[in-house]
Amino acid sequence: MSVAARVLDVLGAFTDATPVLTLTEISRRTRLPLTTTHRLVGELAAWGALERAESGAYRVGLRLWEVGSLAPRGVGLRERAMPYLEDLHEVTRHNVVLAVLDGAEVVYVERLSAHDAVSIRSRAGSRMPATATGVGLALLAHADPELVDRVLAAPVRRFTPATVVDPAEIRRLLGEVRRTGVAISVQQIELVSQSVGAPVRDATGVVAALSIVVPAESNPHAYAPAVLAAARGISRALTGVNGALAR
Amino acid sequence: MSVAARVLDVLGAFTDATPVLTLTEISRRTRLPLTTTHRLVGELAAWGALERAESGAYRVGLRLWEVGSLAPRGVGLRERAMPYLEDLHEVTRHNVVLAVLDGAEVVYVERLSAHDAVSIRSRAGSRMPATATGVGLALLAHADPELVDRVLAAPVRRFTPATVVDPAEIRRLLGEVRRTGVAISVQQIELVSQSVGAPVRDATGVVAALSIVVPAESNPHAYAPAVLAAARGISRALTGVNGALAR
Structure with missing residues (x-):
């Protein structure tokens, strides 16, 4: 293993x-070895x-946080x-999250929580499976079909009795997201909550x-x-376009 | 130079x-060398x-952002x-920032901006000199006196005609922060704005x-x-104490 790989292993x-x-x-x-670890950790x-x-x-x-913040x-x-x-958070007083897709998982980039909002598992920097979450369904609905096949070929993680684990049923949900523009995930992560998600686009796509x-x-x-209005606002900010974007 | 140092140099x-x-x-x-760079960048x-x-x-x-988010x-x-x-942002509709001290500079950890708020230079992950900024004065006022001496021994950067660059005058401002609990920086970074800052404490100090x-x-x-109420709220969240904190 190269030294660079060791450094990254320590960080990971x-x-x-x-x-x-x-x-x-x-x-x-x-x-x-402990001596190698000691030396690398000292340099880091x-x-x-x-x-x-x-x-x-x-x-x-x-x-490291500073450099990472450039991503x-x-x-x-x-x-x-x-x-x-x-704006969305202020109007609704509920948790609002922003996420990106990384393989079969979503990575949360932001979470806004009110003191009195419903409990939520994600935090900025944390990961969750793409299935079952509102953001994940919104992202998978517009992902490469090969990625979707790969995600659904693996066992889907169950969080609650309401988690949808049947691949055919998940595909149906993804079709609905494409049809309506909105991803609704009901009690799939925690029984106390549900999420309403929508995709954000730049000039290259979702x-x-x-x-x-x-x-x-x-x-x-x-x-x-x-939710759709906020997603369109962000999409517009990312593309720098003032006109309406196709859904 | 060790390979670990080279990896960090590439990131830096x-x-x-x-x-x-x-x-x-x-x-x-x-x-x-380009070949070394090519290999390291490939691994990264x-x-x-x-x-x-x-x-x-x-x-x-x-x-890297994910790992950095653990800081x-x-x-x-x-x-x-x-x-x-x-809460502070919602009540006032102005920019709110959170920062930590790193040597003679502040690193911004958070910035909340309204669409229509006054212009602001900082963003999460960016740095500014500790002097001249509201957060910097609040932090320096409670920093190790040796650090303050070191910061004031170096030339202080001027941003506007209102930037305080005289070390004696800066020391007077720091004393005022300690006396009032609030750091007020008037037009020191941009002529259109001023900032009102306060320190945040955990069990170890500011x-x-x-x-x-x-x-x-x-x-x-x-x-x-x-501002003071928000700073106390955060301090309480960091210490897990419900009672009042000494200023």
């Missing part, structure tokens, strides 16, 4: 579930990619989308999706116009 | 001003730390602070600052109570 050892790791834990996760910490927690363990450093599908997309997400996460007892269709 | 070549770079540009900036792209733009040039990839002073801090920033950026013609003192 830090995850949502394990944001703070000791040298021994990093060594075990990367299967690198000196640069600011890692920093030391009070416990003496390591966590991701501010400098166009991360903070770059988020910056353009933010005013529209804010690049992201947003959704609003609302209580299970509300009428999801009532949120569709606001 | 990407900045706010140069978010997209060709192989040749990366090679020139890092002073690495395969892992997802870099990705290829339509032009064939490279930019920071989604995976506690980046997205971690932002997530805890967000509801309070939102860890961040927030500020509101308002038009130059408004009365900054009118915003102080709302």
